[in-house]
Amino acid sequence: MPDFLQQLKQYSKLINEALDDLIPPSSDYPELIHEAMRYSLMAGGKRLRPALVIGAAQAVGCNYERVLPTACAFELIHTYSLIHDDLPAMDDDDYRRGKPTCHKVYGEAMAILAGNALLTLAFELIAKNADTVPAELVLRVIREVAVAAGSKGLVGGQAVDIVSSSENVSKEVLEYIHRHKTGALLRAAVRCGAILGGADEKQLTALTTYAENLGLAFQIVDDILDVKGDSSKIGKSVGSDEKNKKATYPAVYGLKAAEQKVIQLTENAIKALEMFGKESDFLRSAAYFNANRDF
């Protein structure tokens, strides 16, 4: 199996080049909004969501080039959600990916607008996929993304998150937050890569199971790293969840149970890939890697 980090680095390079190509340059008027968009988008980040779009497309035998604009769209939506999450009215974070957050550099108003513009541009990029993919498939992807990012997906998870705290959250609510705030977009990334790649329904079902297990495992690992991680590696303060009284898996279940849950979800994710061969190696190694990552 190829080394996951090495493969991710290759994908990151492709994605960063495509992003640079698809996002208006900072010199385009109004300069400040494009600067703010690029500042947050190009601040680093693992590019996991776009890599999953590519990985899912490859699992069903499709070339990465066909899904590149949609892959970039997922990074735009992820970045928009981070910019807004960091706002004073939300989590009020000063650092993200090791750099001052968007609103610390450009002010709150411009940060809100930069997030909005990234979200909007995401749909424009997906629509661009129609150059190489049948229009019906592109529209299906647009519906998937809109549902995953909307009031019953990402935004729904954020809404429940801000009215919940570690003191009042039930296990059901915690799972809702995790499955929606992080899970929905990861799930959609895998599904949309598969749909654009021409997956049949059986393949799509298997990849959805993979993505749901990976997504929850991913968020639990994030929670665990916030308790016992190294802030220089994860690029933000350790202990911020506890400080903000965030609902987290370790807070509700304890650290040991959280770690066991990650192992179980990872096994489920790998099992869901049984019907695929070598062409799904990236997805397989992503699941293993997540379970053992320290950033």
Added chain:
Amino acid sequence: MPDFLQQLKQYSKLINEALDDLIPPSSDYPELIHEAMRYSLMAGGKRLRPALVIGAAQAVGCNYERVLPTACAFELIHTYSLIHDDLPAMDDDDYRRGKPTCHKVYGEAMAILAGNALLTLAFELIAKNADTVPAELVLRVIREVAVAAGSKGLVGGQAVDIVSSSENVSKEVLEYIHRHKTGALLRAAVRCGAILGGADEKQLTALTTYAENLGLAFQIVDDILDVKGDSSKIGKSVGSDEKNKKATYPAVYGLKAAEQKVIQLTENAIKALEMFGKESDFLRSAAYFNANRDF
């Protein structure tokens, strides 16, 4: 020519019913986000943008039912932009459409999220139009809307607006703000109604000229009403632009020149409709009505 307000009222009824049908009910989990979305969406408003979508479709001989989801999408995007515009970090307004603004009722975080969810849902609704319209046309509309709402459209206009004030704004910058903050979405509403309605390129060009003139006239009338309007009719405080040192037409050109500009733009808009007959009466009466409205 039918009475504009009577016709608008009929369209509003259709649009409000469709919105009620297409937006998740407040009882759907997470309730608070759906409540906040519905609160701002159902707080009144002229429903001008969706009515223009319908009017443009009718001008090219298409039934309103075919464009109803996209018409609603325009109202969602308009409402999202108002919710975010009213935030403390932006214009900091307490009242909108005669009611407390979204963040005054639901808090800043929920207002940001409600705006985001409305924007996202708009793209979901447009994609729904594929039930009755060829997928290629729907994708074209999605691209039009994304550009009109994005960093070189609505959001671009807002970005320039917040860094400008009546003291430092040039005529060029003022026109940029107006053409983008308000104009881009009105223009897209007309164009998308026409595209979904099956307009040929000649019709689309004429309707675009109509929309660009109407859009700028509409914003100048808004500026004028902020100087000399009746706050009980327009649903927000009079003089707020001056208080906020907003760049406005009357501030830059004087009231009289602003009023003359409205007349000239309205004539241009009417002239652009010359090639159409009775089927464009709604668009025609909209332009006349705008020039004389007091709310």
